[in-house]
Amino acid sequence: MKRFALAGNPNCGKTTLFNSLTGSTAHVGNWPGVTVDKRDGVYKKCAEPVQIIDLPGIYSLSPYTPEEVIARNYVLDEKPDCVINIVDATNLERNLYLTTQILEMDVPVVVALNMMDAVKKAGDSINAKLLEERLGVPVVEISALKETGLKELMDKAYNESKKTRVGSTVLEASPLAHLIGDVKIALKGQNVANPLFHAIKLVEEDEIEVNMHKETLPMVEEFKKTFNDEIFGSDFEALVADARYKYISSNFASVLSKKSKDTTKMTKSDKADKVLTHKYWGIPIFLVILFGIFHLTFGEDLLFLGKIFSLPSLEDLGLLNEDGDPINFGVRFLATFYDGAIMSPGVWINNVWNDLIVGEIFGWLGGLVEESGISPWAVGLINNGIFDGISAVLSFLPPILVLFLFFSILEDSGYMARIAFILDRMFRRFGLSGRAFMPMIMGFGCSVPAMINTRTLADDKERTATVRVIPFFSCGAKLPILTAVAGAIVAFFGVGNADVITFAMYLLGIVTAIVCVLLMRSTTLKGETPPFIMELPTYHVPQFKNLMAHLWDKTKHFVKKAFTIILASTIVIWALTHFSFNWTFLEDEQVNESILAGISQLVQPIFTPLGFGSQLGEFGWVFVVAVVAGLIAKENVIATFATLAACLMAVAGLNFGELAIDAEDGIDAVQAMIQATGIKVPGLIAFIAFNMTTIPCFAAVATAKAELNNKSTYHWTLVFWLASSYVVAAMIYTIGSWWWTLFIWAAVCACVVCAIIFKDKLFAKRK
Amino acid sequence: MPIVLAPTNKVLRIVRIAADEKTKKHLENLGITLNGDITILSSSGGTVVCKIKDGRIALDRNLSTHIFVA
Secondary structure, three states, X not given: OEEEEEEEOOOOOHHHHHHHHHOOOOXXXXXOOOOOOOEXXXXXXXXXXXXXXXXXXXXXXOOOOHHHHHHHHHHHHOOOOEEEXXXXXXXXXXXXXXXXXXXXXXXXXXXEEEXXXXXXXXXXXXXXXXXXXXXXXXXXEOEOOOOEXXXXXXXXXXXXXXXOOXXXXXXXXXXXXXXXXXXXXXXXXXXXXXXXXXXXXXXXXXXXXXXXXXXXXXXXXXXXXXXXXXXXXXXXXXXXXXXXXXXXXXXHHHHEEOOOOOOOOOOHHHXXXXXXXXXXXXXXXXXXHHHHHHHHHHOOOHHHHHHHHOOOOOOOOOXXXXXXOEOOHHHHHHOOOEOOOEOOHHHHHHHHHHXXXXXXXXXXXXXXXXXXXOOHHHHHHHHHHHHHHHHHHHOOHHHHHHHHHHHHXXXXXXXXXXXXXXXXXXXXXXXXXXXXXXXHHHHOOOHHHHHHHHHHOOOHHHHHHHHHHHHHOOOOOOHHHHHHHHHHXXXXXXXXXXXXXXXXXXXXXXXXXXXXXXXXXXXXXXXXXXXXXXXXXXXOOOOHHHHHHHHHHHHHHHHHHHHHHHHHHHHHHHHHHHEEOOOOEOOHHHHXXXXXXXXXXXHHHHHHHHOOOHHHHHHOHHHHHHHHHHOOOOHHHHXXXXXXXXXXXXXXXXXXXXXXXXXXXXXXXXXXXXHHHXXXXXXXXXXXXXXXXXXXXXXXXXXXXXXXXXXXXXHHHHHHHHHHHHHHHHHHHXXXXXXXXXXXXXXXXXXXXXXXXXXXXXXXXXX | OXXXXXXXXXXXXXXXXXXXXXXXXXXXXXXXXXXXXXEEEEEEOOEEEEEEOOEEEEEOHHHHOOEEEO
């Protein structure tokens, strides 16, 4: 099968084109650096099926960050049959800079002029025919988004792939031509593939190239001595860059005719940036937007209208019967979005999903199983083990999706890149560049892509520090733990407010991350913060199709996980709680004699300083089980709660009093745990904190291992996660239980800070 | 003068880039080259947003004090 590679600047629409060509739904976002690894798909509308490879965006073939190396190596080493160079027509000159370098290789090239619709909309025009003549390779106008010109592009590329092409350079007219020619002949003599390309990179003193052709280097140096330029001196790479840009602006840029000659005119994007990246207003605006997102997702009183106008509750309106249930289906539906306050869209969707859809379906399924006449243990396994576990996990799908939708909107509009910019100044104080913000915010969705995305960071130590703190940015799978435990605290103890507790826990994760980064960057991972250089993409209205593709991907991933790894875990946990060490079947009431209880009770004392260890009495081990299950996948924590709650409820002598407990509901399951163990609020908060900051799920650990590509760094990362979670949770529990321990912790922190400063001074002196 | 002090909305020419090799190369790839044009769009507290060719690029304080224009 023929292979075509898509190459181009970051954020020029490669992945959009890739999706259009192959029908995939790869992640697209409006900021540079979304794609950090190559991926492939198949295009079927040519004479024969063609493999399309989407590469990370690159500004040039001299890489700056690890993901750029991937793109360069692919084009050079894997030798695709054709390179489709995507050029963002709205920024022609800069994009053609890469084109001039790709043309130097001996590979067929087709240039795709993308975003032509935006150029035409601005009233400008590009003479593609003229550009084709001057570049010497086919040029096709396309719009990857509107899917125009794709067929023509692929046909041309297919045609070109049958030919062979010898590299050509725009530097022929420059004073360096002679030098490049000599090096090329020397490399050709050594049978190097792509001699022209390597010759130029060697003259530019490209780091990778210099290491590859050590033996040719002295000769190049010799040639270079005979050369001197008055502006650039012996700075050859600057000279080459200048020669390229000069050639581009005099030969290629003339194909573009602009409607307005005024080059200093502000665009709409520039005007928006005046406000959104404002020196003082930038950060407050960002915080308001962030709060708005949380309010629209979790707020049970939209815009606080209920409080302001003191709206009547359903009970006041006489719409509930004496049991507190809605009098008819209409009221039941009304209750999903109104009860003394209008609920935010996120809560409304959540209520509809849980009360009307998941609740009904699983209730009905449970009834079917009970009436089927199979043996009681099988009913137990299916209803209490599998159904309760899975429905508890599924019930959290709405908030995850709504939160994710808002982040997708921010991303697609182009605002994310601005946040990185306005936060850079703050991040610099912690020893990171604003660029690290991108992977961190992605961490709120899932740690796995977030860790992979750290490839956009240029500095290795900054990368390691970022990978380590990414799990502290509470991911979608940890959200159920937060909402369930917070909800239970409010319902059981009647203290606090669920969305405030949730928001506070998110903040706690962020603060922990900051403190840890500060610590690492001033001790084990010392180093200079790399400079912040980032392209700010043009703002645009989020694409509906794009947003839906993101949501669909997320849903698929979540549901798949619920029915595979989580399903398997719930069955294992159910089995371990229903068999004793001599493999006899146990009733729900005998849960304390089970294998799981036995093992967990052994390790339980370790968690005593965190508030969910030995002090909890005979059922205290349930929290330990949940933590361990969480190491496989964080959704397991709540699934485990649901499975165990079903057992606990059956235990004789356990009285839930007025509580109407339903193990299928995460919040109720946690309430059952509280009732059974007598755990206090500080212990519960410490439990959330421990889960948030400890070793993340299997998938994230494997990703961290792959991304850190250094065994000892990886092992220390595991130790780091264990230590940080233990310390954070212990701190919360002890301070929450005995306020005066605050002073002890403060003293310990002060000692650590002093020790670091003292060590630094000592080190500086010795130097 | 360094671009952090340069006037906004005026086309300027870069005369010196005082950065390490790796950073300089990256800047060149983005179009910030010696002898090239640059327009400062906004400059706040040291961080600078500039227009290079038709792209908008954000630079931190440290860099913006090391790129000199005439």
